[in-house]
Amino acid sequence: MSLIRRIDLRDADASVDYRAAVPRADFDIEAAVPAVHAICEEVRTRGLDALVDFGEKFDGVRVEDVRVAPEAIQAALEQLDSDIRAGLEESIRRLRATCANELEQDAVTDLGPGARVTHRKVPVGRVGLYVPGGLAPLVSSVLMNTVPAQTAGVESIALASPPQKEFGGSVHPTILAACALLGVDEVYAVGGAQAIAMFAYGVGPCQKVDLVTGPGNIWVVTAKRILKGLVGIDSEAGPTEIAILADDTADAAYVAADLISQAEHDPLAASVLVTTSERLAADVEVELDKQVAATKHVERITTSLAGQQSGIVLVRDLEQGLAVVDAYAAEHLEIHTEDAAAWAARVRNAGAIFVGPHAPVSLGDYCAGSNHVLPTAGCACHSSGLSVRAFTKSVHVVEYSQEGLAEVADHVVTLAEAEDLPGHGAAITVRVSR
Numbered sequence: 162m163s164l165i166r167r168i169d170l171r172d173a174d175a176s177v178d179y180r181a182a183v184p185r186a187d188f189d190i191e192a193a194v195p196a197v198h199a200i201c202e203e204v205r206t207r208g209l210d211a212l213v214d215f216g217e218k219f220d221g222v223r224v225e226d227v228r229v230a231p232e233a234i235q236a237a238l239e240q241l242d243s244d245i246r247a248g249l250e251e252s253i254r255r256l257r258a259t260c261a262n263e264l265e266q267d268a269v270t271d272l273g274p275g276a277r278v279t280h281r282k283v284p285v286g287r288v289g290l291y292v293p294g295g296l297a298p299l300v301s302s303v304l305m306n307t308v309p310a311q312t313a314g315v316e317s318i319a320l321a322s323p324p325q326k327e328f329g330g331s332v333h334p335t336i337l338a339a340c341a342l343l344g345v346d347e348v349y350a351v352g353g354a355q356a357i358a359m360f361a362y363g364v365g366p367c368q369k370v371d372l373v374t375g376p377g378n379i380w381v382v383t384a385k386r387i388l389k390g391l392v393g394i395d396s397e398a399g400p401t402e403i404a405i406l407a408d409d410t411a412d413a414a415y416v417a418a419d420l421i422s423q424a425e426h427d428p429l430a431a432s433v434l435v436t437t438s439e440r441l442a443a444d445v446e447v448e449l450d451k452q453v454a455a456t457k458h459v460e461r462i463t464t465s466l467a468g469q470q471s472g473i474v475l476v477r478d479l480e481q482g483l484a485v486v487d488a489y490a491a492e493h494l495e496i497h498t499e500d501a502a503a504w505a506a507r508v509r510n511a512g513a514i515f516v517g518p519h520a521p522v523s524l525g526d527y528c529a530g531s532n533h534v535l536p537t538a539g540c541a542c543h544s545s546g547l548s549v550r551a552f553t554k555s556v557h558v559v560e561y562s563q564e565g566l567a568e569v570a571d572h573v574v575t576l577a578e579a580e581d582l583p584g585h586g587a588a589i590t591v592r593v594s595r
Contacts, residue, residue, distance in 0.1 A: 163446045163449075163450075164446070164449050164450060164453060164463060164466045164467060165420075165432070165446065165449060165466045165467065165471055165472060165473055166467075166471070166472045166473070167442065167472065167473045167474075167475065168182065168183065168472045168473070168474045168475070169474075169475045170182060170474055170475060170476055170477075170481065170485065171475055171476060171477040171481075172477075173481075178488075179484060179485045179488035179489065180488040180489060180490075180539060182474075182485075183433055183472065183474060183485065183488075183489050184469050184470065185399075185400075185402070185431055185469075185470045185538060185539070186399075186400050186429040186430075186431060186468060186469065186470035187429075187469075190379065190382060190383050190386055190397065193379050193380065193383040194383055194386075194387065197354045197380055197383040197384050197387060198387055200215065200353075200354045200355055200358065200380075200384070201354060201355075201357075201358040201361075201384060201387055201388065203215070203355075204355050204358035204359060204362060204364055205358065205362050205364075208364045208365055209227070209364060209365035209366075211355065211364075212227050212351050212355055212359060212364060212365060213225055213227065215353070215355040216323075216324050216330070216350070216351065216352070216355075219323075219352065219353055219355075220323050220324045220325075220326065220352055221326045222324050222325070222326040222329075222330040223330070224324045224330035224331075224350050227324075227349050227350050227351050227365060227366070227367075228347070228348070228349055228350075228365075228366045228367070229331055229332055229337065229348040229349065229350055231346045233331060233337065234337045234338075234340050234341045234345075234346055234348060235341050237334040237335070237337035237338040237340075237341060238337070238338040238341035238342060240334065240338075241334075241335065241338040245335065245338075246338070246342070248527070248528070249300070249304065249338075249339055249342055250342065251528060252301070252304055252527055252528045253304055253308060253342065253343065255528060255529070255530035256304055256305070256308045256309075256530055256532070257308055257312065258530060259530040259531065260308055260309045260312035260548070260549050261312060263309070263312070263548055263549040263550065264282075264312065264313075264549055265282050265549075265550070265553070266282075267279055267280060267281045267282060268280040272565075273565055273568055274562070274564055274565060274568075275561060275562025275563070275564045275565030275566075276560075276561050276562070276565035276566075276568070276569070277559075277560045277561075277565075278557055278558070278559055278560075279557070279558040279560070280555060280556075280557060281555070281556045281557075281558055282553045282554075282555060282556075283553060283554055283555075283556050284313045284314035284315050284316070284552060284553050285310075285313070285315055285371045285372045285393070285552050285553065285554060286315070286316065286317060286371050287315070287316070287317035287318075287319070287368070287369075287370045287371050287372075288310050288315050288317070288318055288319070288370055288371065288372045288373070288374060288552060289319050289320075289321065289356075289357075289359075289360030289367075289370035289372070289373045289374075289392075290303075290306040290307060290310070290318065290319070290320045290321070290373075290374055290375050291306075291320075291321055291322070291356055291357065291360075291373065291374070291375030291376070291377055291381060292306070292320060292321070292322040292336055292375060293322070293323070293352075293375075293376060293377055293378070293381075294322045294323040294325060294332070294333050294336065294352060295323065295352075295378060298322075298325075298333035298335055298336055299336075299376070300333075300335045300336050300338075300339050301526055301527050301533065302375060302376060302533075302534065303320065303336055303339040303340060303343065303345075304339060304343070305532050305533050305534050305547060306320075306374050306375050306534065306547065307320070307340075307343045307345055308343070309532065309547060309548055309549045309551065309552055310374075310552045311343070311344075312549050313549045313550075313551075313552035313553050314552075314553075315552050317347075317368075317370075318345055318347065319347040319348075319349065319360065319367055319368075319370060320340060320345055320347065320348050320349070321348070321349040321350075321351045321352070321356040321359065321360065322336050322348070322349075322350070322351075322352065322356075323350070323351070323352025323353065323356075324350035324351070324352065325350075330350060331350055332348055332349075332350050347367075349366075349367060353377075353378070353380045353381060353384075354380040354381060354383065354384035355384075356381070357373055357377075357381060357384035357385055357388060358384060358388065360373050360392060361373065361388040361391050361392040362391075369392075370392060371392065371393060372392065372393035372394070372395075372551075372552070373385065373388075373392055373393070373394050373395070374394070374395040374534065374547060374551065374552075375395070375534065376398050376401075376534055377398075379399075382397050382398060382399060385397055395534065395547055395551055396536055396537075396540065396544055397538075397540075398492075398534070398535070398536065398537045398538075398540075399429075399537045399538045400426075400427055400429035400430050400431065400470070400537065400538075401423060401426045401427060401430045401431070401492060401493075401537065402423065402430065402431035402432075402433070402470070402491050402492045402493065402537055402538075403419060403420065403422075403423035403431070403432055403433065403491065403492070403493045403494075403495065403522055404433045404434075404435060404486050404489055404491035404493070404494050404495070404511075405419060405420065405433070405434045405435065405436075405494075405495040405496075405497060406435050406436075406479070406482050406483065406486050406494065406495070406496050406497070406498060406504065407434060407435070407436045407437075407438070407441060407495075407496075407497040407498060408436065408437050408438055408441075408479060408497070408498045408499060409437065409438035409440060409441055410497070410498060410499045411436070411438070411441055411497035411498070411518070412497070412518055413441055413444035413445045413447070413448045414448050414452075415497070415518055415521070416434060416441070416445050416448070416497060417445050417448030417449045417451075417452050418448075418452060418521070419495060419521050419522060419523075420432035420434060420445070420449065420466070420471075421449065421452055421453060421456060421462055421466075422521065422522060422523050423465075423493070423522060424461070424462040424465035424466050424471070425456070425458050425461065425462055425465075426465075427461070427465065428461050428464035428465050428468070429465065429468070429470065430465045430470075430471075431465070431468075431470035431471055432465060432466055432471045433470075433471060433472055433473075433474060433489065433491070434472075434473045434474065435474045435476060435482045435485050435486055435489075436473065436474070436475065436476070436482070437475075437476055437477070437478055437479055437482060439475060442473045442475060445473065446473070449466065453466070479498060479504065483504065483507060483508070486508065486510075486511070487508060487509050487510045488510075489510075489539065490510035490511065490536075490539045490540070490541040490542040491510075491511055491512065491541065492511075492512040492513075492535045492536060492537045492541065493511070493512060493513055493515065493522040493525070493535065494508060494511035494512075494513070494514050494515065495514075495515045495520070495521065495522060496508075496514065496515070496516050496517065497517070497518060501516050501517045502516050502517070509542075510541045510542040511541050512535030512536045512537070512541045512545075512546050513525055513531055513532075513533075513535055513546060531546075532546050532547045532548060533546075534546060534547035535547070563592070563593075566589070566592060566593060567593050570589050570590070570592075570593045573585070573586065573589045574586035574589055574590060577589075
């Protein structure tokens with residue numbers, strides 16, 4: 162029996178909803194709202210005491226001083242394995258290069274004599290970055306959040322990650338070392354919904370932030386939804402996912418390895434292969450059996466691959482396959498086909514697209530130079546991954562001289578009267594009638 166189910170869409174007609182045909186994991190934010198709302202209220206009303214109590218309740222360790230001492234952050238870097246440091250430094254170098262190219266310049270438009278509008282890009286003043294530390298200490302998320310924020314020009318950066326019982330209630334030392342490499346010295350040993358509430362309300366030693374970014378579990382995502390408006394958020398990212406569009410030129414060992422790499426994140430992670438080739442589907446099933454047995458996190462991976470959110474989807478041709486992956490709008494989409502670049506160029510909906518056999522998602526997780534904080538749950542049809550743009554906001558600066566105002570005054574007055582707002586028109590005529 163195969164680890165992963167098959168979904169056959171080869172006979173599907175135009176009435177089939179492809180998005181519904183490839184279901185995702187149950188991730189019910191609404192069901193979590195009451196419990197998370199209670200956590201946020203506790204943090205708002207009880208402050209630091211609530212953070213300490215929740216650390217003990219959810220992370221199994223009581224940390225009275227939730228801010229990590231700068232000396233501990235620096236010490237973690239000094240004790241970091243040299244190979245891990247080299248990997249982090251290369252990842253930072255590549256990400257800084259791509260982020261630098263994302264910077265947008267102010268756009269100045271002259272609309273006539275004495276009439277100018279400037280579209281100015283302004284960095285957010287202060288951000289709170291969240292880095293998960295549950296099933297795995299996601300040190301790469303430190304980089305993916307911090308580098309674009311720094312490139313955008315954010316002046317105040319705070320980072321939170323769950324306290325680790327194994328390390329005396331501090332943040333995981335590899336995460337601290339990455340913070341030191343990036344010059345982030347405001348780090349809090351606070352996890353889950355309480356960390357998002359700490360950022361949003363400004364609790365204990367942590368001042369309120371303007372924006373919260375970073376991936377997390379359902380508690381983190383629900384807290385973002387509840388507190389959105391009080392604080393800006395990047396997205397409501399759910400369980401991670403990969404879709405692979407492949408034909409009979411694909412290497413089954415590569416495809417299976419990439420499906421497993423995503424399943425390794427979480428039992429709710431989604432691994433979906435969309436293929437025209439029944440032979441490839443069979444070969445991938447064989448490879449999954451072989452490769453999963455040799456992995457470290459067998460139970461977690463098996464649960465993910467066997468879940469309703471994962472599957473091998475058979476399609477009649479690549480045109481149908483493209484329609485399926487576009488409807489699914491995966492967080493990560495790999496293209497393993499003949500002329501992969503041409504098919505990738507036609508994809509509209511994906512958080513990130515990985516082209517060809519030598520660009521696996523795990524490359525993007527660490528060292529591709531792309532960002533791995535991406536929209537999930539089909540949100541790639543309307544949202545983008547984390548970038549420099551996420552840490553900036555736009556401001557229109559309007560500069561009109563008396564001459565410039567006079568040229569357009571009649572139009573403004575006419576439109577104001579059409580909306581029955583005569584005071585708007587009067588604010589114009591009082592200036593041009595003198």
